Amino acid sequence: MASITKSSADSIQHATSQAFRLPRFATLLIAALLLGCGLASMLLGAAQIPSIAIIAELLHIDSGLTKTEVTIIWQWRLPRVLLGMLVGASLALAGAAYQGVFRNPLADPFLLGAAAGAGLGATLAIVSDIPQDVTPLGTVPVVAFIGALVGVSLSAALGRAAGRSTAALLLAGVATAAFLTACQTFLMHHYMTSIQAVYSWIIGRLVTSGWNEVNFITPYFVVGFGIILLHRRELDLLRLGDDEAVSLGGHPRRSRLILILAASLLTASAVSVSGLIAFVGIVVPHLIRLTLGSSYRIIVPLSAIAGGAFLCLADLLARNILAPAELPIGVITAFVGAPFFALILRLSRQLL
């Protein structure tokens, strides 16, 4: 009798610890997917360069490529692939954090008005001729960050005013995003000579000029990722509600604030380099949640990796489907993301 009780306690403990631990096989699989997408992206592009030569060049073996081909690989293709990964990871992480903080499965940088706020901020900074070195971090990202915070705060305040329901927050977010996007569109139409530029910004694009964008986004990514990763346990506590979180030794108000700041930072830096790439922030964390587990100790790290892989794959398609022409990546993320997400939702109906 005693032995049965002991073994069932063991199995409960085992099950609990499993629920919070990274599933080893799935983690390896997703990491392999990221590397695979990265490698495929390095090998395929509008410039026809033999794969073997590219691999040799990447391994610093004499590849016999021309100066121009070497430049294409190191200065254009590699930074573009890395930028896709960083932007995808940033948006997925921000989405995961917002979902945890607001205890709302539909929260994401776009629905909460953070992306729209960042966009408005970035546009303001660009058209208002403020010198780019007002702050040591540059002007555009800082103003975009403030914009993202304004967007989220507006949504949260409006949502709270309307009640504590899931729907209230989302409706408030939709209204905020619509308002901020309208302001931004007005500014763009007023100040920009090219409608094309406005349009390509709104659907999102990954256009690099060498390593500039990667160098720009990396520090923000490291900080944002670090903060959210360190708070993955607090995200789990927040799921239980404030009272339970306090009784379990958490600081729900403080962690919420820190997490919103980190997620907004990630959103702002991603939006300032790539425009409004929708769908990554909501689809990726849900894929992980639906397939691997609902603990943020699993969702946070795996969303970052999977987000990077997803956007890298989308960009691979955007660069190659119409080569030597390009497609805007926002079209691919929505086109691939939406049906895929619907499929996962359908398959996992029992789990919800």
Next chain:
Amino acid sequence: MNLKHHIWYSLCISFTIMTMPVSSWADIAQRIISLSPSATEILFAIGAGKQVVAVDNHSNYPPQAPVMKLSAYQPSLEAIVSYKPDTVVITFDVIGIKAGLQTMGVNVVHHTAATSLDDMYRQIAELGAVSGHQAEAAQLSEQIRTDLAQAMEQIPILDDPLRIYHELDAAYYSVSSASFLGQIYQQMGLINIADAADRHNSGYPQLSVEYILQINPQLIVITDQSGYNRADVLRRPGWQFLDASRQGRIIQVNADIASRWGPRIVEFVRLIVANIQP
């Protein structure tokens, strides 16, 4: 009757006399609004400028054109009608503007963006007919034809035609031979690298930078409204190796001249020809 009244009286009489015969030319447009910078340039070039009462906010040439707060992309029927036009020239028939104006008895000339020189000559002739300046319109077209032919004679004959890349913005949007400018490049015997990327003949494909680098254009044309210049292009990684860079053939052109179909296309062609001399 004092002098002041007398002057007023005679002014009114002369004004009536001046306008009387004009209003009897029923078919000829007397109050034209142009919502197309190209049409504005053409109307002034054929001597119909005096009949133009308002032009859209992008019609910045010639300087005497009466620029008003009118948008060609988001036209406002009320704003247009407030100038009491009898004829409106449009490029984009958006938000039902054409039907709206027609219901109010305004004649609408709908000239979509020209995609060839023939398109342009046809539009010049039509604007001449509408404004009563047929002879000047014919003369203008003839002049453009002669000038273009003369300019094109200066094009060096090469065994391998030059590869051209025309850059519209920093996202590498370009013009293919399906566009007006692309047609001009084609007539100049240049090979347009954007053609391979425009299988659906949209006219304005977005190119991959890898492709531009690998195909190695010998002539690069950028505009002065893109926010960067020749030196910025040369600073892009790898662009210094391109033939165009090494031979000093990155040309910055006036964006207005390079995006309109009108008399100033001659200036554009002359500039390109001057830059492709060996």
